[in-house]
Amino acid sequence: MEVRRVLHMNGGEGEASYASNSSFQRTVLTMVKPILEETVLDLIGDQTFLQSEVLRIADLGCSTGPNSLSVITNIIDTITMACKRLHRQPPEFQVFLNDLTGNDFNTAFKSLPSF
Template identity: 45%
Template sequence: MVHMNQGQGETSYAHNSSIQNSQQNRMKPLIEAAIIDLCGSRSTLFPEKMLIADLGCSYGPNALALVSTAVKAIINHCLQFQQPPPEVCVLLNDLPDNDFNTVVKSLVTLRQNNNKLVVVTGVAPGSFYERLFTSDSLHLVCSSNSLHWLSMV
């Protein structure tokens, strides 16, 4: 199974992922728009709980880029419409060989930096060819660079 170079060394994915970062930056307005669509502007549409997943999150500086954008968009939307914030669950997925130790440390920072809402975090290791989540549980799914690895229909 093909995967990125782990760790923090000179040849690691963490130090050689600027192309992926630029692609994620282009996706930020799309994620913000998706959050606006999900939340709506009336209290009857505003969800009490939201589950966000990133498929193929990897690790390093890009691991939280997309889900962080979504969490910030939720906070901004709640402030703009004076709505109580939903409980947010953020799950990061990648293949089991991913450096999840580094990812988990990043998740702690995500929780601490977003104290305006309840953020529950976790990892879901495994291939997205398999079932990773329960039915009807996801509100937003991000995937910036994992889909080019598709090898099954």
């Protein structure tokens, strides 16, 4: 019987964890932040974009460290600031985090208060 190994991140805490070893990913996220903001602002410019009272954000393949929540926070902040400039009520946000079942989602949820 062939055994297949599934790639997964190390748990969310400790020296070998993804959260402690994701500075490269954080650097890339910082580099693409202006592109993300521009894309979000382009979407908001479309009059049909904010017709819904709820905006859903999905991170498919999220990290267990702070990187995923950082990107989501940036999206929410960009939309909220744009709505204020347009004198519109910001929508309610629903965020969906999804990845392998073996990921340590508890670490992601523990970091929510800092966001």
